[in-house]
Amino acid sequence: MKLLIVDDSLIMRRAIERSLARTRFKEVRTATNGRLAVEMFDRYQPDVVTMDITMPDMDGLTAVDLILKRNPKAVILVVSALADKATAVEAIKRGAQGFLLKPITAEAVQTALDDILSD
């Protein structure tokens, strides 16, 4: 399965990548802002996208909108450190399937990805 990690912080991208050891994701791509995320999504058609909220150029919420407009079945996990839950509610409202709070742990990433893929 294919995963697209969207985050402007290298540390965060690495942290998520390293948490994937015991998951089904064998192919991983990364994008550093919302605009690139949308381009990558078109080209690469990932099964799941992890999406940061606060990023330069285009923020995560806008990217969620654009990706879902392209493919309403896209599976998006929003990863954010934002303490106010309003943003999290907003992300889910816009169609993200899951929410993960930073700082992340490997277990949290695995659980969140399992949850998002189970039906």
Place this chain on the structure above:
Amino acid sequence: MKNPLFLITAIRRRPLLAWTLFFYVPVILVAVASIIGAQRYTEKLNVELANGQHTVAIAGRITAFGEQISKSILLIEKSVHDKTNAGKSVYELQVAADRLDQTINAFNDGSEIVAPDGVRFMVDSVTDEKALAILQEMNVIWVGIKTRADAVVLTSGPKKQNSEGIPFTEGALSEAATFVSNQQTRLSEQALSFSRRLEELANDRVKALETPRTTLIGVAAISILLLPGVFFINRVRHARNAASRLAAELGASQAKLETQSQALSIAKAETDRIMETVQEGLMLIDAQGVIGDYHSRELTFILRQEELAGRSLLGILERLLSEKMFKTTKDYIDLLFDANRKEKAILKVNPLTDIEVNFPHPAGGFINRYLGFSFRRIVENGVVIRVFVAVRDVTTQIELEKKLRDSEQHKDRQLDILLGIVHVAPDELEAFVTLVERELDTINDTLRAEHIVTSGGQGEALRERLQTVFRSVHNLKGNAALLKLTTFQKAAHLFESKLSELLDRPVLTGDDFLAVVVAQAGLRADLGDLMELRGKLVGLRQPVAAAGNLSDSSAAAISSPATQITAGLQQLVADAARDLDKVTTLTIDDYALHTVAADRPALIRDVLIQLTRNSLAHSIEPSPVRLAVGKPPAATLSVRGLPRTEDGLFGIVFRDDGAGLDMNAIRQRAEAAGLITPGGDHAPADIARCIFAPGFSTATEVNTHAGRGMGMDIIKAKVVDEAGGAIEVRCTPGQFCEFHLYFPAAA
């Protein structure tokens, strides 16, 4: 006319007709009648079962309300003793007393009662002799309790409440509490016998209905059994089966009905009890956010509203939450009801786990609370039909967490102060405490409300007051730096920053002084801590001093003001040189210093601290710069004595071999500040004098060492205004700068 024997003949000829007329028809009639009758009895029985359960449950509430009354009075007593607000307990007491009164009266006279689930239920007046006797007994006990409860409510009604508590007399309350507590036990005993008796009566009534019902079912069964008759012998088995099946069905349905009604009433009683006593606000809401009929009683306390069933939770929250938070909450509830979204993901982003709400206070203003909501979906056939909501008042928890954080911070601060003062000699510390107290008093006096008011919003008058405060804080900071009391140094620096910010504002109002008052209070609290810790340290120090076997002369040397000032200045030079990267040596003529410092040690110390800090910040160049202009890399500061003047003044000179005063910078600043006419022909001494003007500074960077443009005006205020002396500045730019300070001899 037909032959009267026609019928007999006909029967003889047609036996089926005879059977039909004389046997089947009556038997069928009996069967139908008994089935209808049995059904009627079944209905009655169901009503009786429900009524019985309700009545018993309502009688059971007498105990619960009695306990609540007793508990509330005890809580009120405690609140009054602790001087906290008893409002909630008074309210609970009132509600419990009202309900108990209603309940007992309903049994006395027969009236409608609102059951815990909100259903109105008609209670019949008690007629049974035994039950009546118990009820009389309860009436007597209740009158006693009610009198106390009413008195407590009356002397503490909502109108008499205020935030400080309620004016009860503790003695009267204590009497009421004891009395009610005793009587409530008796009431509970009676209530128990009462509800047992009611249960017996209900059981009797049920039995009275069950006997005829069973008989009728039996008759119906037998009638049906008889129906097949002789002629339908081949159908007998079938019919018998049918009959027994019917009987079995009837029996089964009856059993089912009984277990159902029993299970239902047990479940209902349990739900009621839970809803009545659970310490959590529980409710069900629909997709529009409307609260269902069932909710826990605690919910009315948490949301501070009665009659919640049928009201919109969103409507209630709209008035309690901020606009943004309310919008989020609305979105969130929409998500909860959207079955296409995964519940797990939604529960994770619950925005209301600890939300701050503001309830309007009955006496005006707001009550600030924190509520914690949690949600669960109730799904039927893939549709979210309701959402279960639990809400708790988490204010105490959050306040405790805050208190814990504050106390941790306070502890850290105390430790900082402690580490700061262990290396400071006790008498130096004493001098510092005196100085801080003095400066805080000055600040306090300057900030007095009437002064601010009389300044009447005149910006300049307020600005002057701020300048005065600034000088005090600055002096305090200098002294703290001297003793390396970093906690005070930092606090004073922050205080200065606040003052600078205010001074930079174009318009000042009295309200701006609030921050200053707060900062002042913070410093005073630090001083309190310092004094407390100093007290503790005295006990620790004495044995050490004794063990140290200090000679008298060294003890005397430590206590000499001049020696102390010298040591302090050396330390200041070392610290500032390190922080500012300027290598400096300081030489002090002890005798000269002793001469001027003997009578006014604090003043000399303050002045020398400011001069040293100013030199380090403004005048002395970093070593590379010094080397480049041909000076030795280490700068020199010195304090020497001056010959006595003709006027009998003692003098000392403070000298540094730094760049001295930057005349151009001072001139520009002075012109900008309107101290001298721009472009005019001014003697260097006139320009130099400008540095003594309040708020004057040429340092471009602000740091804890200097550069706020305070300091020189402090020196002038102290030497000239306070001590009645004089100051002279001698300066050769690029070479050196000298401050000559003259003081009158002590009276």
